[in-house]
Amino acid sequence: MSAHQPTFGDPPHAFPSPSVVLRDLTFSWPDGATPIDHVSGTFGAGRTGLVGLNGVGKSTLLRLVAGLLRPTSGAVVVHGVADYLPQRLTLDTHLTTADLLGIREVVDAVRAIADGDVRPALFDVVGDAWDAEDRARAELAALGLPDDLDRPVGTLSGGEAVLTAVTGVRLRRADVALLDEPTNNLDGAGRERLHELVRTWRGAVVVVSHDRDLLELVDETAELRAGALETFGGPYSAYEGQRDAQQEAARRTLRDAEALLRREKAERIKAAERIAHSERRGRTDVAEARYVKAAINDRRNSAEKSQAARRAQANAKEDLARAAVEAAERAVRDDDRIAVDLPDPGVAPGRRLAVLPGADGREIVVQGPERVALTGPNGAGKTTLLERLVAGEGLLTDRVGYLPQRLDLLDDSATVLDAVRAGAPGVAPGVLRGRLARFLVRGDAVDRPVATLSGGERFRVTLARLLLADPPAQLLVLDEPTNNLDLASADGLVEALAAYRGALLVVSHDRAFLDRLGVDVTLTLDAAGLHRHAGSGRP
Known part of the structure; x- marks a missing residue:
């Protein structure tokens, strides 16, 4: 996750402001797409919120600062060591908690030495971090997170994985921390913990986020737009005012x-x-x-x-x-946003589309055209419940569309057009191109490999494959659908889903999104099971 390898637990160095300088920076992908084009600017020594529309190049810019990508031209100057938290970390399900924390190598070396291996290289790896494992467990426990360092990421909830990875960045204490959408998948309690971590962060931090509450904690807001980086003093609300x-x-x-x-x-x-x-x-x-x-x-x-x-x-x-x-x-801004009209799936009012097991032993029915919100704390098993449903347990229709939290449905080697055509094989390519444009995927972007997409672009393509399916889904199952969406596109998604005539089953920790969607039924999953509540009110 980090471009460099900061020593675990080293204190941050004192560097003058700014912490990062961008000098006429340009980056082009092999296919010619140029998300960063002659960008100059700085990030200060405190907390900076980096905002901008999806696909404008925010994640690419963070990777350039972290040293994970090489500029086509121009330069990046970082005062100290940069540490990077990627947006798509939960896709790497083979990793362990120790990997997310960035201490796998140190932990393995300490364990090997304890077992009698005295190779000098192992002592070089450990350095002064003999208590790395104990301190990591203590930090995780303080946040209410699983402290088994060998636990696979695939067994963690999305929120648990994100908080664990952010804890690792904080523990490694690099001079410049780069956090890409760190509140994705976090429930209310998890967001509060993340907010506190950022509020008390020592050293410089640059955070890309669409979480307004998190962006209110920053010292300055930098906007990447139309090939320029402009910095505004103050948090997101001050940026909006200016x-x-x-x-x-x-x-x-x-x-x-x-x-x-x-x-x-x-x-x-x-x-x-x-x-x-x-x-x-x-x-x-x-x-x-x-x-x-x-x-x-x-x-x-x-x-x-x-x-x-x-x-x-x-x-x-x-x-x-x-x-x-x-x-x-x-x-004058003319910023685009998602604007899509969903086809009528032909679901009669009251038609039963899915049945879920309730905590009291009675069935909970999902029917058309209800909007159902599935809530509960991180780790309660919401994603597992959705996966079992989509796999067929309790499903009463074969026309179901599923948006997974980990966005792992797309073939990275396929082009965007081919990935979307897989869900609508009978639709002509020219028609699909026109429909993709309403998801802000236009021109040469339609022919790009999926692997080159940013997190926001990947999300929009996954969403397009789901919503442009032919025949259209009668039940949409959405796991954190506003992750990686800019605020304008989230508004467009709400408008499309509000007019959808099928049934929706949505997991989201974005209360504003659920309120605007107009939830008919709220399901809460906790240790006792699944509970049904009328309307969008909290249980």
């Missing part, structure tokens, strides 16, 4: 520029009419032979010169006004 003020000023400038362009167009038209009238007058004079030939030629030459000057002046003024409009338009 951005909105900038946009209002930009819209006023655009309105003024458009008004000037209309005036200049009108003046050019009037000038053209005057010139045309003068030319007609000149032709009339010639026809009536009022003047001798020499006088006529002099007047014609003078008029032509004057008319040409007036035309040039009018055209120049209009061109300047048009250029001002174009410049003002570039300053």
Whole structure:
């Protein structure tokens, strides 16, 4: 997870602000896609929130700072050691808790020495970190996390895996911590723990997140947009205020520029009419032979010169006004978001689509077109319950769409188009391209390998495969559907799902998302089993 190997437990060094400097940084993928294009800027020595639309290059930028990618041009200067928490860490199910903490090598070396292996290389690995395992267990226990360092990641909930990995970054205490969507999959209690870790972080931290509460804990907010990195002082709310003020000023400038362009167009038209009238007058004079030939030629030459000057002046003024409009338009945001209309799956009201076992021994029915939220603490088994349902336990329809939390349904070697066509083999490629555009996957991006996608892009492609399936799903099972989505795209997803005529079974710790979705039934999973509650209210 880390580009470098910081010694476990070393204190952070004292470096002046800024902690990271980006100098005309450009990065292109082998297929020519260039998510980072001549970006310059800095990250300070405190807490920085890095925001921007999906696919703009936030994760790529963190990997460049961490040294996991090499710039195509430009440079990254990091004052100290950088440690990186990837967005997709829960996909690596073969890892163990010790791997997530970043102390696997140290733990193995200590254990080998305890078993009698005295090779000098092992002592070099351990250094001064003889108590690494004990301290790691203590940190995990303090957060209420499983402290078995050999436990496979695949047996942890998504939230437990994320908190464990963040704990590892904190324990390693690098000078610059880079956290990519650290609140994904965390329940309310887990988010509070993560927020406290960030609030008390020693050293510099750059966090990419769509969690508004987390972004309120940062000292400054940096936005990556349209090839530029702009830093705003203060947390996300301050950034929003400054951005909105900038946009209002930009819209006023655009309105003024458009008004000037209309005036200049009108003046050019009037000038053209005057010139045309003068030319007609000149032709009339010639026809009536009022003047001798020499006088006529002099007047014609003078008029032509004057008319040409007036035309040039009018055209120049209009061109300047048009250029001002174009410049003002570039300053006004027109950010895209997911906007998709879901097909009617043909589910009759009250039709039973799934049956789940209730805590009291009675069946819990999921029927169309209900919106059902499945809640419960991390580790309660929500994802396991969904996986068993999708595998067939209690399923009463064969038209089910499943969005897994780990986003591991896509073939990394396939192109985006091929991955989506797998769910809709009867739909023409051209039609699918048009539909993918509504998920903000356009142009050459449709032909890119899945492996090159950012977390947000991968999510949108997985979502597209699910929602564009043909025939459409009658039951959508969504595990943390707002993970990796920017705030605007999350709003678009809510609008699409709110109009969906099939049944929804959703796991989400995003209360705002559930409230906007309009939940009919809430299911709570705890140690006693599954409980049903009417509406979206908490049990």
